[in-house]
Amino acid sequence: MLFSAVQPSGLLTIANYLGVLCHWKEMQDSYDCIYCIADLHAMTAKKKIYKKKNKNENIKTILDTLALYLACGVDPNESIVFLQSQVLEHTQLNWILNCYTNLGELFRMTQFKVKSKNENASINSGLLTYPILMASDILLYDVDKVLVGEDQKQHIELTKKIARRVNGIYSKEIFTIPSVVITKSGSRIKSLLDPTKKMSKSDFNRNSSIFMLDNIELINKKFAKAVTDSENPANISFNKQKKPGVSNLLEILSALKNIPIIELEKFFLNKTYLDLKLMICQTVKNKLLPIQEKYFLYRKDEEYLKDILFRGATKAKKRAKETIKRLFSVLN
Ligand code: TRP
Numbered sequence: 001m002l003f004s005a006v007q008p009s010g011l012l013t014i015a016n017y018l019g020v021l022c023h024w025k026e027m028q029d030s031y032d033c034i035y036c037i038a039d040l041h042a043m044t045a046k047k048k049i050y051k052k053k054n055k056n057e058n059i060k061t062i063l064d065t066l067a068l069y070l071a072c073g074v075d076p077n078e079s080i081v082f083l084q085s086q087v088l089e090h091t092q093l094n095w096i097l098n099c100y101t102n103l104g105e106l107f108r109m110t111q112f113k114v115k116s117k118n119e120n121a122s123i124n125s126g127l128l129t130y131p132i133l134m135a136s137d138i139l140l141y142d143v144d145k146v147l148v149g150e151d152q153k154q155h156i157e158l159t160k161k162i163a164r165r166v167n168g169i170y171s172k173e174i175f176t177i178p179s180v181v182i183t184k185s186g187s188r189i190k191s192l193l194d195p196t197k198k199m200s201k202s203d204f205n206r207n208s209s210i211f212m213l214d215n216i217e218l219i220n221k222k223f224a225k226a227v228t229d230s231e232n233p234a235n236i237s238f239n240k241q242k243k244p245g246v247s248n249l250l251e252i253l254s255a256l257k258n259i260p261i262i263e264l265e266k267f268f269l270n271k272t273y274l275d276l277k278l279m280i281c282q283t284v285k286n287k288l289l290p291i292q293e294k295y296f297l298y299r300k301d302e303e304y305l306k307d308i309l310f311r312g313a314t315k316a317k318k319r320a321k322e323t324i325k326r327l328f329s330v331l332n
Helices: 014-030 046-050 057-071 089-098 103-107 110-118 125-139 150-169 216-225 244-257 261-267 273-300 302-331
Strands: 002-006 033-037 080-083 145-149 179-183
Touching: 002 014, 002 125, 014 033, 014 057, 014 145, 014 179, 014 244, 033 057, 033 302, 057 080, 057 273, 057 302, 080 302, 089 125, 089 302, 103 110, 103 125, 110 125, 110 150, 125 150, 145 150, 150 179, 216 273, 244 261, 244 273, 273 302
Parallel strands: 002 033, 002 145, 033 080, 145 179
Antiparallel strands: none
């Protein structure tokens, strides 16, 4: 059994796609899969909590995300697809695991350090305890595999540590210890305008990121503006320190085409940066257009989407309840 999740935001980027989503269909063919929409995790983004909100904004982004899952080939009849907040056991286990996690372990998480630095003084505690909710997501379902981008690896290591700790304290295999499946390319993809930073769905400059639902003209414009360098003649080679912009473009193309960067360097010998950008635009278009077409079809039928979530939550709850029962058989 394999577990994976994405935080809902209608604005998923190609980094999210290459990081996790693009692997889900193929995983579904080999494993029983559980795909979660992690809406409780999405609440930790401060601006989401404190900003005045439009009514129904959350459910819209949740359905956007679900429609994208389906457009990427997730089949709700084969996999369990569900919304985190509809299965209350996640928050229940979250509290219990809080009490088996040391503060020091949470403060050491790289993602927390980075995010709390950017947010200055006012950070909410959800940002700190975020990995415990992730541990709850995973451990509720007895999964043996978790698929994540490289940036989440540390959180999965902590999940295993907490699971081993609880099993150890009660001398019982309450939780299954999962192994991690890391996808490298998504988290290596950088901002198009500042290739020293990660490509992010929350970047305030929309031209830094390619969103999965961007129309093709916009994508072409964004790549046209993407930073390269001023080497003359053009030199299309991979060197993160000296040529971060060009390296990022090579990384994106390599991930999309599943071709090693070395091969691309050979192909682009004596070619221009425009040649490179044109090929990327064509490749992105070939990948995204069919997904976008399917997305818009699925997105129209909200009743169908809500029904998928209802059925998914019902299946997920059944499994989650068993884990909670097993846990309470030793706790009480
Ligand atoms: N935190 C993950 C991310 O931002 C999403 C996520 C939430 C997740 N819960 C999870 C991933 C459990 C794997 C397992 O990418």
